Amino acid sequence: NKFKELFRREYGREPSVFAAWGFDGANLLFRAMKASGYELSGMRKSFLESKYEGAMGILMFDSSADCTAELLIK
Numbered sequence: 001n002k003f004k005e006l007f008r009r010e011y012g013r014e015p016s017v018f019a020a021w022g023f024d025g026a027n028l029l030f031r032a033m034k035a036s037g038y039e040l041s042g043m044r045k046s047f048l049e050s051k052y053e054g055a056m057g058i059l060m061f062d063s064s065a066d067c068t069a070e071l072l073i074k
Helices: 002-011 018-034 038-046
Strands: 053-054 057-060
Touching: 002 018, 018 038, 018 053
Parallel strands: none
Antiparallel strands: 053 057
């Protein structure tokens, strides 16, 4: 995937699972902030019943905003 390719190019090694989790976590946080108009109380709504394709693969969130996907680097 593009994350692995860009990480290898930048750092000259394979990314760790922690690098991928951090990348996806930061992107999900920024996406939630933007979707809520930077209102903390509205950020959770962007996770409800949503999907996100990132470094860890496709992350799916349920009606409680919990991630239900297996977290493996693809």
